[in-house]
Amino acid sequence: MYPSRFRYESPTSIEEAISLLEEGKGEAKVLAGGQSLVPMLKLRFASPELLVDINNIADLDYHRFDADGSLHIGALCRHEHLEKSADISARQPTIAAAAPLVADPIVRTRGTFVGSVCHADPQGDWASCMVALDGYIVAQGPNGRRNIPVRSFVSGPFQNVLAYNELAVEAVIPAPQGTALGGYMKLERRVGDFATAAVAVAVDMSGGKVTRAGIALTGVGGTTVDASDAAAALVGGSLDEASIAQAAELAASVAQPRSDHRGSASYKRHIISTFTARLLGSISESNERAA
Amino acid sequence: MTSLFEEITETSVDIPVRRVTITVNGEKRSANVEPRLLLAHLLRQGFKLTGTHTGCDTTNCGACTVLVDGRPAKSCTMLAVQADGRDVMTVEGLATASELHPIQEGFKEEHGLQCGYCTPGMMLAAKALLDENPDPTEDEVRWALSGNLCRCTGYQNIVKSVLWAAEKMRNSAG
Ligand SMILES: Cc1cc2nc3c(=O)[nH]c(=O)nc-3n(C[C@H](O)[C@H](O)[C@H](O)COP(=O)(O)OP(=O)(O)OC[C@H]3O[C@@H](n4cnc5c(N)ncnc54)[C@H](O)[C@@H]3O)c2cc1C
Ligand code: FES
Ligand code: FES
Numbered sequence: 001m002y003p004s005r006f007r008y009e010s011p012t013s014i015e016e017a018i019s020l021l022e023e024g025k026g027e028a029k030v031l032a033g034g035q036s037l038v039p040m041l042k043l044r045f046a047s048p049e050l051l052v053d054i055n056n057i058a059d060l061d062y063h064r065f066d067a068d069g070s071l072h073i074g075a076l077c078r079h080e081h082l083e084k085s086a087d088i089s090a091r092q093p094t095i096a097a098a099a100p101l102v103a104d105p106i107v108r109t110r111g112t113f114v115g116s117v118c119h120a121d122p123q124g125d126w127a128s129c130m131v132a133l134d135g136y137i138v139a140q141g142p143n144g145r146r147n148i149p150v151r152s153f154v155s156g157p158f159q160n161v162l163a164y165n166e167l168a169v170e171a172v173i174p175a176p177q178g179t180a181l182g183g184y185m186k187l188e189r190r191v192g193d194f195a196t197a198a199v200a201v202a203v204d205m206s207g208g209k210v211t212r213a214g215i216a217l218t219g220v221g222g223t224t225v226d227a228s229d230a231a232a233a234l235v236g237g238s239l240d241e242a243s244i245a246q247a248a249e250l251a252a253s254v255a256q257p258r259s260d261h262r263g264s265a266s267y268k269r270h271i272i273s274t275f276t277a278r279l280l281g282s283i284s285e286s287n288e289r290a291a
Numbered sequence: 292m293t294s295l296f297e298e299i300t301e302t303s304v305d306i307p308v309r310r311v312t313i314t315v316n317g318e319k320r321s322a323n324v325e326p327r328l329l330l331a332h333l334l335r336q337g338f339k340l341t342g343t344h345t346g347c348d349t350t351n352c353g354a355c356t357v358l359v360d361g362r363p364a365k366s367c368t369m370l371a372v373q374a375d376g377r378d379v380m381t382v383e384g385l386a387t388a389s390e391l392h393p394i395q396e397g398f399k400e401e402h403g404l405q406c407g408y409c410t411p412g413m414m415l416a417a418k419a420l421l422d423e424n425p426d427p428t429e430d431e432v433r434w435a436l437s438g439n440l441c442r443c444t445g446y447q448n449i450v451k452s453v454l455w456a457a458e459k460m461r462n463s464a465g
Contacts, residue, residue: 001348008309008326008372031370038368039350041327051326053373080362104438106353106416109362110369191437192351 003041010053014060017052017167018142024050026164031055032075032115035107060169065091069175075115075168079108092173094132094182094202098125101184104192114168120154120223123194127154127224129184132200132214132231133173141166157222178206179290181283185275186218189262195219196262199251199275203234205287210234215247215276220255220268227251230276239284248277311375315340316384324371330364331355333371334381342382342411346440353439356412357381363419363438382411385418393463394418394456403452405443412439417453425461429454 011017021028029048031037032055040046054060054075061076063085071092073082082088083099102125103111116126117137129135130150137148139162148161150171155161162168186198198218204211213234217225230250237243257268308323315338322337334340334357346354348367355367358380385392394414397403404410413436420427420435427435432453433446441449 002329002332003327005325005327007307008370010372010375031373034368034370034373035350038329038370042329042348042367053370055373104353105435106356106363106365106438107350110364 001042003038004044004047006041006048007050008053009050010056012056012058014057014140014167014169017054017057018140018165020050020052021167022142022165024048024052024164028052028164030115030118030167032118033078033111035103035111036115036119036121054167063088066175071095071173073113073171073173075112075170077113079103079111079113079116080105082113083108092180094129094180094184094200095173097182098129098184098186098200101125101186101188101198107192114171117150117153117171118160118162118168120156120158120160121194122157122221122223123219124224125184125186125195125198125200125218128198128200128216128218129202130171130173131216131224131226132182132202134212134214135171135173137168138170138172139163139166140169145169147172151226154223176204177211178204179287180204181287183279183282185279187271187275197255197257197268197271197275199272199279201276201279201283203239203280203283205239205283208238208287208291210237210239215251217251217255217272219262220257220272222256225254225256227254227276229254234280239280239287244277244280244284247280248273251276309372309375311372313371313374313376314378316380322371326370326372328371329367330357330369330371330374330379331366333374334366334379337371340381340383344408344411346408346412351440352409352412353416354409354412356415356439358415358419361419361422363416365438380415380418382414385414392418392456393459394421394453396459397452397454397456398449401448401452401455403444403449409439409441409443413441413449417456420453421457421460425457425464427454427457432457 028050031053060074062074063077079102089096182202187196195218200216202214213231215227215231230247252273255272257265259265312321334343344354346352350368357366
Protein backbone atom coordinates (compact mmCIF):
# COMPACT_ATOMS: atom_id res chain seq x y z
CA MET A 1 0.00 0.00 0.00
CA TYR A 2 1.24 3.43 -0.75
CA PRO A 3 -0.40 6.81 -0.46
CA SER A 4 -1.72 8.86 -3.34
CA ARG A 5 0.58 11.58 -4.62
CA PHE A 6 1.27 14.66 -2.58
CA ARG A 7 3.78 17.44 -2.40
CA TYR A 8 6.06 17.27 0.63
CA GLU A 9 7.66 20.14 2.50
CA SER A 10 9.73 20.01 5.66
CA PRO A 11 9.91 23.54 7.07
CA THR A 12 12.43 24.35 9.78
CA SER A 13 10.44 27.07 11.54
CA ILE A 14 6.91 27.45 12.85
CA GLU A 15 6.37 30.55 10.69
CA GLU A 16 7.43 28.68 7.57
CA ALA A 17 5.08 25.82 8.45
CA ILE A 18 2.18 28.24 8.86
CA SER A 19 2.79 29.95 5.53
CA LEU A 20 2.87 26.52 3.87
CA LEU A 21 -0.47 25.68 5.49
CA GLU A 22 -1.77 29.01 4.27
CA GLU A 23 -0.54 28.17 0.76
CA GLY A 24 -2.27 24.77 0.99
CA LYS A 25 -5.67 26.51 1.33
CA GLY A 26 -7.16 23.65 3.30
CA GLU A 27 -5.64 20.91 1.14
CA ALA A 28 -2.54 20.62 3.31
CA LYS A 29 -2.00 18.36 6.31
CA VAL A 30 0.47 18.54 9.15
CA LEU A 31 2.67 15.47 9.59
CA ALA A 32 3.88 14.97 13.17
CA GLY A 33 4.66 11.44 14.40
CA GLY A 34 2.78 10.02 11.44
CA GLN A 35 1.51 7.11 13.50
CA SER A 36 -2.10 7.91 12.68
CA LEU A 37 -1.69 9.98 9.51
CA VAL A 38 0.62 7.68 7.53
CA PRO A 39 -1.67 4.65 7.99
CA MET A 40 -4.59 6.86 6.88
CA LEU A 41 -2.64 8.04 3.81
CA LYS A 42 -1.83 4.45 2.93
CA LEU A 43 -5.48 3.43 3.21
CA ARG A 44 -6.29 6.60 1.29
CA PHE A 45 -8.68 7.74 3.98
CA ALA A 46 -6.73 10.97 3.63
CA SER A 47 -5.33 12.34 0.35
CA PRO A 48 -3.91 15.80 1.02
CA GLU A 49 -2.23 17.71 -1.79
CA LEU A 50 0.51 18.95 0.49
CA LEU A 51 2.14 17.39 3.53
CA VAL A 52 3.80 19.78 5.95
CA ASP A 53 6.27 17.69 7.95
CA ILE A 54 7.02 19.50 11.21
CA ASN A 55 9.70 17.03 12.35
CA ASN A 56 12.55 19.32 11.35
CA ILE A 57 11.34 22.29 13.38
CA ALA A 58 13.95 22.37 16.12
CA ASP A 59 12.12 24.15 18.92
CA LEU A 60 9.02 21.95 19.16
CA ASP A 61 10.67 18.95 20.79
CA TYR A 62 10.30 19.61 24.51
CA HIS A 63 8.29 19.22 27.63
CA ARG A 64 8.92 21.40 30.65
CA PHE A 65 7.41 22.52 33.93
CA ASP A 66 7.32 26.29 34.22
CA ALA A 67 8.05 28.07 37.48
CA ASP A 68 4.31 28.40 38.16
CA GLY A 69 3.95 24.61 37.96
CA SER A 70 2.24 24.40 34.56
CA LEU A 71 3.38 21.65 32.20
CA HIS A 72 4.11 22.53 28.56
CA ILE A 73 4.32 19.78 25.96
CA GLY A 74 5.73 20.80 22.58
CA ALA A 75 4.27 19.52 19.32
CA LEU A 76 7.19 17.11 18.79
CA CYS A 77 7.27 15.63 22.27
CA ARG A 78 6.94 11.88 21.63
CA HIS A 79 4.91 9.48 23.75
CA GLU A 80 8.11 7.74 24.86
CA HIS A 81 9.65 10.93 26.22
CA LEU A 82 6.68 11.37 28.52
CA GLU A 83 6.95 7.69 29.47
CA LYS A 84 10.64 7.91 30.35
CA SER A 85 10.99 11.35 31.94
CA ALA A 86 11.70 11.46 35.66
CA ASP A 87 10.01 14.83 36.15
CA ILE A 88 6.79 13.54 34.61
CA SER A 89 6.72 10.50 36.87
CA ALA A 90 7.45 12.67 39.89
CA ARG A 91 5.06 15.51 39.16
CA GLN A 92 2.29 14.53 36.76
CA PRO A 93 0.82 11.16 37.79
CA THR A 94 -2.06 11.07 35.26
CA ILE A 95 0.26 11.52 32.29
CA ALA A 96 2.87 9.23 33.78
CA ALA A 97 0.29 6.46 34.16
CA ALA A 98 -1.10 6.83 30.65
CA ALA A 99 2.17 7.14 28.73
CA PRO A 100 3.18 3.45 28.80
CA LEU A 101 -0.36 2.43 27.81
CA VAL A 102 -0.54 4.42 24.56
CA ALA A 103 -0.06 2.15 21.54
CA ASP A 104 3.09 -0.03 21.61
CA PRO A 105 6.73 0.79 22.39
CA ILE A 106 7.71 1.33 18.75
CA VAL A 107 4.76 3.56 17.92
CA ARG A 108 5.65 5.52 21.06
CA THR A 109 9.09 6.42 19.70
CA ARG A 110 7.47 8.53 16.98
CA GLY A 111 3.88 9.38 17.92
CA THR A 112 3.37 12.72 19.64
CA PHE A 113 1.12 13.87 22.47
CA VAL A 114 -0.08 16.93 20.57
CA GLY A 115 -0.62 14.97 17.33
CA SER A 116 -2.72 12.52 19.24
CA VAL A 117 -4.93 15.27 20.70
CA CYS A 118 -5.25 16.84 17.21
CA HIS A 119 -6.22 13.46 15.77
CA ALA A 120 -9.22 13.49 18.16
CA ASP A 121 -9.76 9.75 18.10
CA PRO A 122 -12.54 8.93 20.61
CA GLN A 123 -10.31 6.02 21.62
CA GLY A 124 -7.31 8.30 22.14
CA ASP A 125 -5.76 8.14 25.58
CA TRP A 126 -4.22 11.60 25.67
CA ALA A 127 -7.46 13.48 25.00
CA SER A 128 -8.92 11.98 28.17
CA CYS A 129 -5.87 13.02 30.17
CA MET A 130 -6.18 16.53 28.76
CA VAL A 131 -9.86 16.74 29.75
CA ALA A 132 -9.21 15.40 33.25
CA LEU A 133 -6.38 17.91 33.67
CA ASP A 134 -8.22 20.93 32.16
CA GLY A 135 -5.53 21.18 29.50
CA TYR A 136 -5.51 23.52 26.55
CA ILE A 137 -3.90 23.63 23.13
CA VAL A 138 -1.86 26.61 22.01
CA ALA A 139 -2.54 27.17 18.31
CA GLN A 140 -0.50 29.50 16.14
CA GLY A 141 -1.71 30.97 12.88
CA PRO A 142 -0.77 33.91 10.66
CA ASN A 143 -2.31 36.31 13.21
CA GLY A 144 -0.58 34.96 16.28
CA ARG A 145 -1.44 32.53 19.03
CA ARG A 146 -4.62 31.53 20.83
CA ASN A 147 -5.36 29.11 23.63
CA ILE A 148 -8.09 26.55 23.02
CA PRO A 149 -9.37 24.56 26.01
CA VAL A 150 -9.40 20.87 25.10
CA ARG A 151 -13.15 20.65 25.76
CA SER A 152 -13.82 23.03 22.87
CA PHE A 153 -10.81 21.85 20.82
CA VAL A 154 -12.28 18.50 19.87
CA SER A 155 -15.41 19.10 17.82
CA GLY A 156 -16.29 15.51 16.99
CA PRO A 157 -14.75 12.15 16.19
CA PHE A 158 -11.46 12.87 14.34
CA GLN A 159 -12.30 16.58 14.20
CA ASN A 160 -10.77 19.59 15.86
CA VAL A 161 -11.43 23.30 15.60
CA LEU A 162 -8.04 24.36 14.21
CA ALA A 163 -8.28 26.64 11.19
CA TYR A 164 -6.57 25.29 8.07
CA ASN A 165 -3.68 27.69 8.57
CA GLU A 166 -3.13 26.98 12.27
CA LEU A 167 -0.54 24.73 13.83
CA ALA A 168 -0.95 23.32 17.32
CA VAL A 169 2.39 24.31 18.83
CA GLU A 170 1.97 22.99 22.35
CA ALA A 171 -0.36 21.49 24.91
CA VAL A 172 -0.49 23.04 28.35
CA ILE A 173 -1.56 21.46 31.64
CA PRO A 174 -2.30 24.25 34.13
CA ALA A 175 -0.56 24.26 37.50
CA PRO A 176 -2.23 22.10 40.16
CA GLN A 177 -4.14 23.72 43.00
CA GLY A 178 -2.30 21.87 45.72
CA THR A 179 -0.75 18.43 45.23
CA ALA A 180 -1.34 16.85 41.82
CA LEU A 181 -2.65 13.31 42.24
CA GLY A 182 -4.16 11.07 39.64
CA GLY A 183 -3.86 8.07 37.41
CA TYR A 184 -4.98 6.34 34.25
CA MET A 185 -6.40 2.85 33.94
CA LYS A 186 -6.98 1.21 30.60
CA LEU A 187 -8.41 -2.15 29.70
CA GLU A 188 -6.91 -3.39 26.45
CA ARG A 189 -7.06 -6.80 24.83
CA ARG A 190 -3.35 -6.77 24.07
CA VAL A 191 -0.46 -4.33 23.89
CA GLY A 192 -1.01 -1.79 21.12
CA ASP A 193 -4.76 -2.11 21.15
CA PHE A 194 -7.00 0.85 21.66
CA ALA A 195 -8.95 0.96 24.91
CA THR A 196 -11.91 -1.31 25.52
CA ALA A 197 -12.57 1.31 28.17
CA ALA A 198 -10.27 3.60 30.10
CA VAL A 199 -10.49 6.25 32.80
CA ALA A 200 -8.33 9.30 33.43
CA VAL A 201 -8.50 10.85 36.86
CA ALA A 202 -6.72 14.00 38.05
CA VAL A 203 -7.34 15.32 41.53
CA ASP A 204 -5.62 18.26 43.22
CA MET A 205 -5.65 18.13 47.01
CA SER A 206 -4.77 20.53 49.74
CA GLY A 207 -5.15 19.90 53.47
CA GLY A 208 -7.03 16.65 52.92
CA LYS A 209 -9.64 18.31 50.73
CA VAL A 210 -10.14 18.09 47.00
CA THR A 211 -9.49 21.50 45.43
CA ARG A 212 -9.97 20.52 41.80
CA ALA A 213 -10.96 17.30 40.06
CA GLY A 214 -11.30 15.98 36.53
CA ILE A 215 -12.49 12.60 35.31
CA ALA A 216 -12.62 11.62 31.63
CA LEU A 217 -13.50 8.38 29.88
CA THR A 218 -11.92 6.79 26.81
CA GLY A 219 -13.60 4.46 24.36
CA VAL A 220 -17.12 4.78 25.69
CA GLY A 221 -18.63 7.47 23.46
CA GLY A 222 -18.45 9.24 20.11
CA THR A 223 -15.75 11.47 21.59
CA THR A 224 -13.90 11.58 24.88
CA VAL A 225 -16.50 11.64 27.66
CA ASP A 226 -16.11 14.37 30.26
CA ALA A 227 -17.49 12.99 33.54
CA SER A 228 -17.75 16.50 34.93
CA ASP A 229 -20.56 15.76 37.40
CA ALA A 230 -18.58 12.92 38.90
CA ALA A 231 -15.58 15.22 39.29
CA ALA A 232 -17.61 18.17 40.62
CA ALA A 233 -19.11 15.97 43.32
CA LEU A 234 -15.63 15.47 44.76
CA VAL A 235 -14.58 19.10 45.00
CA GLY A 236 -14.53 20.58 48.49
CA GLY A 237 -14.74 17.25 50.28
CA SER A 238 -12.32 14.55 51.31
CA LEU A 239 -11.92 11.29 49.46
CA ASP A 240 -13.73 8.64 51.45
CA GLU A 241 -15.59 5.48 50.67
CA ALA A 242 -18.91 7.25 50.14
CA SER A 243 -17.62 10.05 47.91
CA ILE A 244 -15.60 7.57 45.85
CA ALA A 245 -18.59 5.29 45.35
CA GLN A 246 -20.73 8.23 44.32
CA ALA A 247 -18.17 9.49 41.80
CA ALA A 248 -17.76 6.01 40.34
CA GLU A 249 -21.50 5.71 39.87
CA LEU A 250 -21.79 9.17 38.30
CA ALA A 251 -18.91 8.42 35.92
CA ALA A 252 -20.49 5.15 34.80
CA SER A 253 -23.81 6.89 34.26
CA VAL A 254 -22.42 9.34 31.68
CA ALA A 255 -20.54 6.67 29.70
CA GLN A 256 -22.18 5.85 26.38
CA PRO A 257 -20.58 2.51 25.63
CA ARG A 258 -21.56 0.42 22.64
CA SER A 259 -21.36 -3.33 22.42
CA ASP A 260 -18.69 -4.39 19.94
CA HIS A 261 -15.87 -6.89 19.46
CA ARG A 262 -14.12 -5.45 22.51
CA GLY A 263 -16.98 -6.10 24.90
CA SER A 264 -20.61 -5.51 25.73
CA ALA A 265 -21.95 -2.10 26.72
CA SER A 266 -22.80 -3.23 30.24
CA TYR A 267 -19.34 -4.73 30.72
CA LYS A 268 -17.70 -1.48 29.63
CA ARG A 269 -19.91 0.53 31.96
CA HIS A 270 -18.94 -1.76 34.80
CA ILE A 271 -15.26 -1.25 33.96
CA ILE A 272 -15.69 2.52 34.08
CA SER A 273 -17.20 2.37 37.54
CA THR A 274 -14.57 -0.10 38.80
CA PHE A 275 -11.63 1.83 37.39
CA THR A 276 -12.91 5.16 38.69
CA ALA A 277 -13.28 3.72 42.19
CA ARG A 278 -9.85 2.06 42.07
CA LEU A 279 -8.13 5.20 40.85
CA LEU A 280 -9.77 7.40 43.48
CA GLY A 281 -9.05 4.78 46.14
CA SER A 282 -5.35 4.75 45.39
CA ILE A 283 -5.27 8.56 45.22
CA SER A 284 -6.84 8.69 48.68
CA GLU A 285 -4.25 6.22 49.98
CA SER A 286 -1.29 8.06 48.53
CA ASN A 287 -2.62 11.33 49.89
CA GLU A 288 -2.91 9.82 53.38
CA ARG A 289 0.61 8.45 53.13
CA ALA A 290 1.94 11.87 52.14
CA ALA A 291 0.05 13.63 54.95
CA MET B 292 5.14 -6.36 -12.12
CA THR B 293 7.90 -3.86 -12.51
CA SER B 294 9.58 -3.06 -9.25
CA LEU B 295 7.61 -0.74 -7.08
CA PHE B 296 10.67 1.39 -6.60
CA GLU B 297 11.08 2.06 -10.33
CA GLU B 298 7.41 2.49 -10.76
CA ILE B 299 6.91 5.20 -8.22
CA THR B 300 10.17 7.03 -8.62
CA GLU B 301 9.70 7.88 -12.27
CA THR B 302 9.36 11.62 -12.54
CA SER B 303 5.66 12.18 -12.31
CA VAL B 304 3.65 14.91 -13.89
CA ASP B 305 3.56 17.55 -11.24
CA ILE B 306 5.15 16.10 -8.15
CA PRO B 307 8.89 16.64 -8.05
CA VAL B 308 11.05 13.77 -6.94
CA ARG B 309 13.32 14.56 -4.07
CA ARG B 310 16.87 13.55 -3.57
CA VAL B 311 17.46 11.94 -0.21
CA THR B 312 20.74 10.93 1.35
CA ILE B 313 20.53 8.46 4.16
CA THR B 314 23.30 6.79 6.12
CA VAL B 315 22.27 3.16 5.87
CA ASN B 316 24.27 0.77 8.02
CA GLY B 317 27.11 3.25 8.15
CA GLU B 318 27.22 3.96 4.43
CA LYS B 319 25.85 7.12 2.78
CA ARG B 320 23.31 6.24 0.11
CA SER B 321 21.30 8.58 -2.09
CA ALA B 322 18.18 8.12 -4.16
CA ASN B 323 15.57 10.16 -5.94
CA VAL B 324 12.22 9.37 -4.44
CA GLU B 325 8.65 10.44 -4.70
CA PRO B 326 7.50 11.84 -1.35
CA ARG B 327 4.94 9.07 -0.96
CA LEU B 328 7.52 6.30 -1.11
CA LEU B 329 7.69 4.53 2.25
CA LEU B 330 11.03 3.95 3.93
CA ALA B 331 10.42 0.18 3.93
CA HIS B 332 10.06 0.25 0.15
CA LEU B 333 13.15 2.36 -0.41
CA LEU B 334 15.17 -0.04 1.72
CA ARG B 335 13.80 -3.18 0.08
CA GLN B 336 13.24 -2.28 -3.56
CA GLY B 337 15.57 0.69 -3.86
CA PHE B 338 18.58 -0.38 -1.84
CA LYS B 339 17.87 -4.12 -2.18
CA LEU B 340 18.11 -4.56 1.56
CA THR B 341 15.40 -7.18 1.74
CA GLY B 342 16.15 -8.10 5.33
CA THR B 343 13.57 -5.52 6.36
CA HIS B 344 10.27 -7.37 6.06
CA THR B 345 6.85 -5.91 5.62
CA GLY B 346 4.26 -8.04 7.38
CA CYS B 347 1.02 -6.28 8.05
CA ASP B 348 1.72 -2.98 6.27
CA THR B 349 -0.70 -1.44 8.78
CA THR B 350 1.67 -0.41 11.61
CA ASN B 351 0.70 -3.33 13.80
CA CYS B 352 3.28 -6.11 13.53
CA GLY B 353 6.71 -4.50 13.80
CA ALA B 354 8.32 -6.81 11.20
CA CYS B 355 9.50 -3.71 9.33
CA THR B 356 11.24 -2.20 12.37
CA VAL B 357 14.53 -0.44 11.67
CA LEU B 358 16.54 1.94 13.81
CA VAL B 359 16.32 5.61 12.86
CA ASP B 360 18.95 7.62 14.70
CA GLY B 361 19.15 4.71 17.10
CA ARG B 362 15.45 4.47 17.97
CA PRO B 363 13.17 1.75 16.61
CA ALA B 364 10.65 2.86 14.00
CA LYS B 365 8.17 0.99 11.85
CA SER B 366 9.55 1.65 8.37
CA CYS B 367 6.16 0.97 6.76
CA THR B 368 4.90 4.02 8.63
CA MET B 369 7.59 6.50 7.75
CA LEU B 370 8.16 8.22 4.44
CA ALA B 371 11.55 7.74 2.83
CA VAL B 372 11.89 11.53 2.57
CA GLN B 373 11.61 11.71 6.35
CA ALA B 374 14.81 9.69 6.67
CA ASP B 375 16.76 12.25 4.66
CA GLY B 376 19.95 13.15 6.53
CA ARG B 377 19.33 10.52 9.20
CA ASP B 378 21.05 7.36 10.26
CA VAL B 379 19.20 4.13 9.51
CA MET B 380 20.17 0.66 10.65
CA THR B 381 18.62 -2.44 9.15
CA VAL B 382 19.19 -6.08 10.09
CA GLU B 383 21.95 -6.22 7.46
CA GLY B 384 23.89 -3.78 9.63
CA LEU B 385 24.10 -6.10 12.61
CA ALA B 386 26.75 -8.60 11.51
CA THR B 387 30.27 -7.74 10.40
CA ALA B 388 31.85 -9.52 7.44
CA SER B 389 33.25 -12.20 9.72
CA GLU B 390 31.05 -12.26 12.79
CA LEU B 391 27.42 -12.40 13.72
CA HIS B 392 26.15 -9.80 16.14
CA PRO B 393 25.60 -11.25 19.65
CA ILE B 394 21.85 -10.73 19.17
CA GLN B 395 21.97 -12.87 16.04
CA GLU B 396 24.04 -15.46 17.87
CA GLY B 397 21.52 -15.42 20.68
CA PHE B 398 18.65 -16.14 18.28
CA LYS B 399 20.68 -19.04 16.87
CA GLU B 400 21.69 -20.46 20.26
CA GLU B 401 18.27 -20.17 21.86
CA HIS B 402 16.17 -21.03 18.80
CA GLY B 403 14.62 -17.56 18.72
CA LEU B 404 13.13 -18.02 15.28
CA GLN B 405 11.09 -20.44 13.27
CA CYS B 406 9.95 -18.97 9.95
CA GLY B 407 12.10 -15.90 10.54
CA TYR B 408 9.61 -13.39 9.27
CA CYS B 409 9.46 -11.33 12.44
CA THR B 410 13.15 -11.83 13.27
CA PRO B 411 14.76 -8.73 11.73
CA GLY B 412 12.27 -6.46 13.50
CA MET B 413 12.68 -8.38 16.76
CA MET B 414 16.46 -8.07 16.57
CA LEU B 415 16.42 -4.33 15.98
CA ALA B 416 13.88 -3.73 18.74
CA ALA B 417 16.16 -5.84 20.95
CA LYS B 418 19.20 -3.81 19.92
CA ALA B 419 17.45 -0.57 20.84
CA LEU B 420 16.66 -2.05 24.25
CA LEU B 421 20.18 -3.36 24.92
CA ASP B 422 21.78 -0.09 23.82
CA GLU B 423 19.71 1.64 26.48
CA ASN B 424 19.64 -1.08 29.11
CA PRO B 425 22.45 -3.67 28.90
CA ASP B 426 21.06 -5.75 31.78
CA PRO B 427 17.30 -6.02 31.28
CA THR B 428 15.02 -8.29 33.28
CA GLU B 429 12.84 -10.79 31.46
CA ASP B 430 9.89 -8.44 31.97
CA GLU B 431 11.78 -5.54 30.47
CA VAL B 432 12.61 -7.64 27.40
CA ARG B 433 8.98 -8.66 27.00
CA TRP B 434 7.87 -5.06 27.37
CA ALA B 435 10.40 -3.74 24.84
CA LEU B 436 9.36 -6.37 22.28
CA SER B 437 5.64 -5.96 22.86
CA GLY B 438 5.28 -3.96 19.62
CA ASN B 439 6.64 -6.88 17.58
CA LEU B 440 4.40 -9.80 16.73
CA CYS B 441 5.55 -13.36 16.12
CA ARG B 442 3.19 -15.98 14.76
CA CYS B 443 5.50 -18.95 15.29
CA THR B 444 7.57 -19.08 18.42
CA GLY B 445 5.26 -18.15 21.25
CA TYR B 446 7.91 -15.57 22.21
CA GLN B 447 9.53 -17.74 24.89
CA ASN B 448 12.70 -18.41 22.93
CA ILE B 449 12.86 -14.88 21.56
CA VAL B 450 13.02 -13.58 25.11
CA LYS B 451 15.70 -16.15 25.97
CA SER B 452 17.68 -15.15 22.89
CA VAL B 453 17.72 -11.50 23.90
CA LEU B 454 18.74 -12.34 27.46
CA TRP B 455 21.50 -14.58 26.04
CA ALA B 456 22.73 -11.71 23.88
CA ALA B 457 22.60 -9.26 26.76
CA GLU B 458 24.79 -11.52 28.86
CA LYS B 459 27.27 -12.08 26.06
CA MET B 460 27.46 -8.35 25.34
CA ARG B 461 28.01 -7.55 29.01
CA ASN B 462 30.74 -10.15 29.29
CA SER B 463 32.60 -8.94 26.25
CA ALA B 464 32.21 -5.32 27.33
CA GLY B 465 33.46 -6.07 30.86
C1 LIG C 1 -0.61 0.18 16.15
C2 LIG C 1 -1.09 1.48 16.74
C3 LIG C 1 -1.68 1.48 17.98
C4 LIG C 1 -2.11 2.68 18.55
N1 LIG C 1 -2.69 2.63 19.79
C5 LIG C 1 -3.08 3.78 20.38
C6 LIG C 1 -3.64 3.76 21.68
O1 LIG C 1 -3.75 2.72 22.32
N2 LIG C 1 -4.03 4.94 22.22
C7 LIG C 1 -3.88 6.13 21.56
O2 LIG C 1 -4.23 7.16 22.11
N3 LIG C 1 -3.34 6.18 20.33
C8 LIG C 1 -2.93 5.03 19.73
N4 LIG C 1 -2.38 5.09 18.47
C9 LIG C 1 -2.26 6.38 17.80
C10 LIG C 1 -0.93 7.03 18.15
O3 LIG C 1 -0.94 7.42 19.51
C11 LIG C 1 -0.59 8.26 17.30
O4 LIG C 1 0.75 8.58 17.56
C12 LIG C 1 -1.41 9.49 17.56
O5 LIG C 1 -2.79 9.25 17.46
C13 LIG C 1 -1.12 10.58 16.53
O6 LIG C 1 0.04 11.27 16.84
P1 LIG C 1 1.11 11.52 15.70
O7 LIG C 1 2.12 12.43 16.26
O8 LIG C 1 1.59 10.21 15.21
O9 LIG C 1 0.26 12.34 14.63
P2 LIG C 1 0.13 12.22 13.05
O10 LIG C 1 -0.22 10.84 12.65
O11 LIG C 1 1.30 12.84 12.41
O12 LIG C 1 -1.11 13.20 12.83
C14 LIG C 1 -2.43 12.87 13.25
C15 LIG C 1 -3.39 13.98 12.85
O13 LIG C 1 -3.18 15.15 13.63
C16 LIG C 1 -2.78 16.25 12.82
N5 LIG C 1 -1.69 16.93 13.53
C17 LIG C 1 -0.63 16.32 14.14
N6 LIG C 1 0.14 17.21 14.77
C18 LIG C 1 -0.44 18.43 14.56
C19 LIG C 1 -0.11 19.76 14.98
N7 LIG C 1 0.96 20.01 15.74
N8 LIG C 1 -0.92 20.77 14.59
C20 LIG C 1 -2.02 20.52 13.84
N9 LIG C 1 -2.38 19.29 13.42
C21 LIG C 1 -1.60 18.25 13.78
C22 LIG C 1 -2.35 15.64 11.51
O14 LIG C 1 -2.51 16.53 10.44
C23 LIG C 1 -3.24 14.44 11.40
O15 LIG C 1 -4.50 14.81 10.93
C24 LIG C 1 -1.94 3.91 17.86
C25 LIG C 1 -1.34 3.91 16.61
C26 LIG C 1 -0.90 2.72 16.04
C27 LIG C 1 -0.26 2.74 14.71
S1 FES D 1 4.81 -4.12 8.25
FE1 FES D 1 5.22 -2.32 9.35
S2 FES D 1 4.29 -2.74 11.22
FE2 FES D 1 3.76 -4.50 10.10
S1 FES E 1 9.43 -16.76 13.63
FE1 FES E 1 7.75 -16.79 12.32
S2 FES E 1 6.76 -14.95 12.78
FE2 FES E 1 8.28 -15.03 14.29
